[in-house]
Amino acid sequence: SQKIEQNSEALNIQEGKTATLTCNYTNYSPAYLQWYRQDPGRGPVFLLLIRENEKEKRKERLKVTFDTTLKQSLFHITASQPADSATYLCALEGTGFQKLVFGTGTRLLVSP
Amino acid sequence: DARVTQTPRHKVTEMGQEVTMRCQPILGHNTVFWYRQTMMQGLELLAYFRNRAPLDDSGMPKDRFSAEMPDATLATLKIQPSEPRDSAVYFCASGTRDTNTEAFFGQGTRLTVV
Numbered sequence: 420s421q422k423i424e425q426n427s428e429a430l431n432i433q434e435g436k437t438a439t440l441t442c443n444y445t446n447y448s449p450a451y452l453q454w455y456r457q458d459p460g461r462g463p464v465f466l467l468l469i470r471e472n473e474k475e476k477r478k479e480r481l482k483v484t485f486d487t488t489l490k491q492s493l494f495h496i497t498a499s500q501p502a503d504s505a506t507y508l509c510a511l512e513g514t515g516f517q518k519l520v521f522g523t524g525t526r527l528l529v530s531p
Numbered sequence: 532d533a534r535v536t537q538t539p540r541h542k543v544t545e546m547g548q549e550v551t552m553r554c555q556p557i558l559g560h561n562t563v564f565w566y567r568q569t570m571m572q573g574l575e576l577l578a579y580f581r582n583r584a585p586l587d588d589s590g591m592p593k594d595r596f597s598a599e600m601p602d603a604t605l606a607t608l609k610i611q612p613s614e615p616r617d618s619a620v621y622f623c624a625s626g627t628r629d630t631n632t633e634a635f636f637g638q639g640t641r642l643t644v645v
Contacts, residue, residue, distance in 0.1 A: 451632060453632075453633070453634075455634075461638065461639075462535075462622050462624070462636030462637055462638055462639055463574070463622075463624075463634075463636050464636070465633040465634065465635070468632065468633065508573075508574065510634075512632060517586075518576065518579065518586075518587055519564060519576070519579075519624075519632075519634055520576055521566070521573060521574040521576070522573065523572075523573035523574075524573060524574075
């Protein structure tokens, strides 16, 4: 069956360090992989999208990698800040904006 | 400031009652998703529409849930009859290929069935 797995345990890091979150999937062949941020009581907010033919994408302090052989994406936040504390969700999508399916998310806590 | 609007924000209802949740997608978006979020299951895709036509509702319990788009500005999700296990936050999201497939989420409807 299809699975999207993210670390269910919270990730605790110190301010200024790089946070790395993992998204693994099985039985999928996504055309796109997306990362979202969700704050308590709010809906998810889009951060980055990476295509199956791209290895890496960057946006400000964010970096996403996509390895279709390993079926894994890594999401990095460099120079992390307490304001980065949130739950981060990865989502897989087929071609033509089909069926956007989410992982369960990983909670990130950045301490001052 | 374009955004997805969901109503109501909170709903408490008794088991067996009908619940209707509404969503106004962003004007011009042709794809609408309905999700349910719980602590145990995370964000589950219930159904989604393209140009108001249902494309996939395989994630939805068919016997009690129904989703429709009466027009391009309104999507509805109904539960009849509701059960305590339906308690969750229900999110609507909209998007289009023109926005690089980014999905814009509403604030959600927090449903409690007692």
